[in-house]
Amino acid sequence: MINLTKQNHVHILTMESENANAVDLEFLAAMHEALDTIEADGEGHGALVLTGSGKAFSTGLNLPVVSGFTAEQFEHLDTELKKLYGRLVNFPLPTVAAINGHAFAAGAILAMTCDFRVMREDRGWFCMSEVDVGVPIGLEVMAVAKDKLAPSVIRDMILTGKRFSGQDCVASGIAESACSEDNLLNSAIEIAASLAEKERGIFKSLKSTLYSEMAANLGVSS
Numbered sequence: 001m002i003n004l005t006k007q008n009h010v011h012i013l014t015m016e017s018e019n020a021n022a023v024d025l026e027f028l029a030a031m032h033e034a035l036d037t038i039e040a041d042g043e044g045h046g047a048l049v050l051t052g053s054g055k056a057f058s059t060g061l062n063l064p065v066v067s068g069f070t071a072e073q074f075e076h077l078d079t080e081l082k083k084l085y086g087r088l089v090n091f092p093l094p095t096v097a098a099i100n101g102h103a104f105a106a107g108a109i110l111a112m113t114c115d116f117r118v119m120r121e122d123r124g125w126f127c128m129s130e131v132d133v134g135v136p137i138g139l140e141v142m143a144v145a146k147d148k149l150a151p152s153v154i155r156d157m158i159l160t161g162k163r164f165s166g167q168d169c170v171a172s173g174i175a176e177s178a179c180s181e182d183n184l185l186n187s188a189i190e191i192a193a194s195l196a197e198k199e200r201g202i203f204k205s206l207k208s209t210l211y212s213e214m215a216a217n218l219g220v221s222s
Contacts, residue, residue, distance in 0.1 A: 008196070009193070010046070012048075012189070021056055024066055047195050048093050053100070060107045089113050089220065090208055102126075105128055108126055125165065149174060
């Protein structure tokens with residue numbers, strides 16, 4: 001489900017589930033385990049690239065699974081998902097999302113928790129689809145989108161369900177660049193490697209300050 005590799009000082013976390021990297025409790029547990037492994041690396045430097053496999057970065061919640069959850073299970077899912085978002089927002093290393101395909105709803109937020117984003121120019125949509133599927137967005141999660149996106153961009157994304165292509169994402173400030181599938185991972189690694197020599201402690205301290213309000217909304221302490 002999760003594949004971890006390392007290229008020099010850059011950790012590469014690849015989501016590889018068979019259901020388009022959709023989010024459920026099993027997925028969240030695997031993500032937390034992978035982040036535990038990366039954080040346990042004793043190097044004082046490093047960076048993280050988060051990407052997916054196949055046609056999707058992540059298509060959001062695994063609806064066939066979570067639609068059968070009890071209220072208690074869904075509350076647990078919500079808690080663990082916000083914990084993952086908060087953990088990535090405050091991650092002690094530079095983070096880059098290499099968006100290899102569709103990033104919908106919870107998957108789009110997952111990409112937004114990273115410091116930087118690179119998206120494919122030839123395939124995949126970036127969108128918040130809740131308005132079309134009738135799902136509300138909690139204040140904690142909405143805070144991530146509001147912090148990372150320009151007001152007009154988040155308005156259109158949330159209220160119209162607009163789908164952004166790779167080039168749209170660059171024009172709207174969602175992503176730093178868009179490139180071909182062949183160049184996507186290398187482009188993300190290049191950004192990550194350029195920041196990997198930053199000292200881990202000060203980088204975390206600066207991120208904690210920069211994202212303090214967003215992290216606090218997600219229940220993360222500095």
